[in-house]
Amino acid sequence: MQLKKSDEAKRTLSVTRILNAPVELVWEVWTDAEHIKNWWGPNGFTNTIHKMDFIEGGEWNLTMHGPDGTNYPNKSVFKEIIPLKKIVMEHFHPNFITTVEFEDKINKTVLQWQMLFETVELFEAVVKAHKADEGLQQNVEKLETYLSINLK
Numbered sequence: 001m002q003l004k005k006s007d008e009a010k011r012t013l014s015v016t017r018i019l020n021a022p023v024e025l026v027w028e029v030w031t032d033a034e035h036i037k038n039w040w041g042p043n044g045f046t047n048t049i050h051k052m053d054f055i056e057g058g059e060w061n062l063t064m065h066g067p068d069g070t071n072y073p074n075k076s077v078f079k080e081i082i083p084l085k086k087i088v089m090e091h092f093h094p095n096f097i098t099t100v101e102f103e104d105k106i107n108k109t110v111l112q113w114q115m116l117f118e119t120v121e122l123f124e125a126v127v128k129a130h131k132a133d134e135g136l137q138q139n140v141e142k143l144e145t146y147l148s149i150n151l152k
Contacts, residue, residue, distance in 0.1 A: 007120065010120045011116055011117045011122075011123045013114070013115040013117075013133055013136050014113065015111075015112075015136055015140050016110065017140050017144070018105065018109070018111075019109045019144060019147060020108055020144075021109060022107050022108070023102050023109045025147065026111065026143075027084050027102060029146060031054050031087075036052070037049045038146055038150070039139075039143050039146035040062070040142075041064045041139060042131075042134065042135035043138045043142070044066070044067030045064050047062050047064055048062060048063045048065070049062045050062060053078075054078060054081070055081070056079065056081050057077065058077070059075065059077055059078075060075070060076045061075050075091070075093070076091045076092070077090045084102060085101065085102055085103075086099070086100065086101050086102070087100045094117065094125075095122070096116055096117040096118065096126075098115050098116075099113075099114045099116070100113050100114075113140065
């Protein structure tokens with residue numbers, strides 16, 4: 001099936017934020033399990049990282065623990081890693097590609113975070129059932145807070 005470019009916009013969640021931290025620090029909190037477990041996920045969620053093999057082809061397995069006690073197992077594979085610039089991951093069940101780009105802006109970092117779902121229907125289902133759009137915004141806010149409180 002050939003997907004049109006306009007279709008891609010209908011299957012994408014994205015957020016861009018300027019973070020008040022140098023790119024090296026933002027990269028570290030994204031790539032180190034000891035950091036990412038503390039800020040990953042929407043508000044009220046905690047995480048158990050089972051495996052985070054941060055190399056191209058490496059797996060990232062974690063369980064997100066919802067505020068209601070529900071566990072959400074997650075599996076991703078790192079597809080592309082360009083140090084201090086870009087991380088591309090393939091997430092499974094639901095299937096989507098996450099691309100995170102980091103741009104150095106002299107002690108600040110422009111973060112561009114995009115989730116591209118396999119189909120428009122999957123995108124709509126995940127946004128409706130799990131409020132993935134709100135979750136992505138909350139995730140970036142938690143990252144900002146973690147950077148400001150814990151790593152100065």
